[in-house]
Amino acid sequence: AQKITQTQPGMFVQEKEAVTLDCTYDTSDPSYGLFWYKQPSSGEMIFLIYQGSYDQQNATEGRYSLNFQKARKSANLVISASQLGDSAMYFCAMRDPFSGSARQLTFGSGTQLTVLP
Amino acid sequence: NAGVTQTPKFQVLKTGQSMTLQCAQDMNHNSMYWYRQDPGMGLRLIYYSASEGTTDKGEVPNGYNVSRLNKREFSLRLESAAPSQTSVYFCASNLDSGGYSNQPQHFGDGTRLSIL
Numbered sequence: 046a047q048k049i050t051q052t053q054p055g056m057f058v059q060e061k062e063a064v065t066l067d068c069t070y071d072t073s074d075p076s077y078g079l080f081w082y083k084q085p086s087s088g089e090m091i092f093l094i095y096q097g098s099y100d101q102q103n104a105t106e107g108r109y110s111l112n113f114q115k116a117r118k119s120a121n122l123v124i125s126a127s128q129l130g131d132s133a134m135y136f137c138a139m140r141d142p143f144s145g146s147a148r149q150l151t152f153g154s155g156t157q158l159t160v161l162p
Numbered sequence: 163n164a165g166v167t168q169t170p171k172f173q174v175l176k177t178g179q180s181m182t183l184q185c186a187q188d189m190n191h192n193s194m195y196w197y198r199q200d201p202g203m204g205l206r207l208i209y210y211s212a213s214e215g216t217t218d219k220g221e222v223p224n225g226y227n228v229s230r231l232n233k234r235e236f237s238l239r240l241e242s243a244a245p246s247q248t249s250v251y252f253c254a255s256n257l258d259s260g261g262y263s264n265q266p267q268h269f270g271d272g273t274r275l276s277i278l
Contacts, residue, residue, distance in 0.1 A: 082269075088250070089269065
């Protein structure tokens with residue numbers, strides 16, 4: 046069974062500093078995808094970044110980047126130059142196309158990030 | 163761009179009542195999903211529909227039924243609501259042509275459902 050673990054229930058970061066949100070996963074399949082979503086206090090789910098298991102390079106999207114360590118089964122989200130608007134819940138999710146429910150995402154429990162002024 | 167639209171946004175029910183949560187997407191996506199979000203547990207899949215006319219159970223299907231009315235619409239029904247079904251419900255859709263895909267799921271804004 047797939048499993049996503051986010052060990053940091055809450056994180057604080059000073060504005061303009063970088064922060065890393067941890068995510069580890071467990072799968073026995075060689076082909077999978079990892080997604081990060083942001084959920085602000087307003088409640089909507091916003092897609093941030095994607096990393097495929099066969100991607101040669103770590104994914105980047107603006108101030109977001111993934112520190113993907115395949116051997117350690119970790120896909121940590123790095124947010125550079127934090128802004129007050131980054132305060133939100135962040136979810137890591139995995140998609141395993143060879144699982145029984147091939148298209149579903151399995152979510153971690155999330156990390157609540159608070160950016161301090 | 164509407165994306166994924168859920169109705170209603172809020173609902174309060176009494177135990178035993180029934181209701182249907184509506185979801186529609188205008189992105190011509192093939193796959194649609196219903197999740198519930200409970201505090202400290204992330205999102206859990208209730209049901210999904212890989213294409214029009216097909217539905218499959220997810221992680222927590224008990225107490226729910228779904229209908230994929232057409233390609234655009236995917237509804238979730240609670241036949242006899244229970245307090246344990248108090249949650250925030252999210253509908254999502256995905257272009258997904260099958261198999262390995264990097265397409266993200268697009269989410270609606272959620273429905274906050276309270277069962278008294």
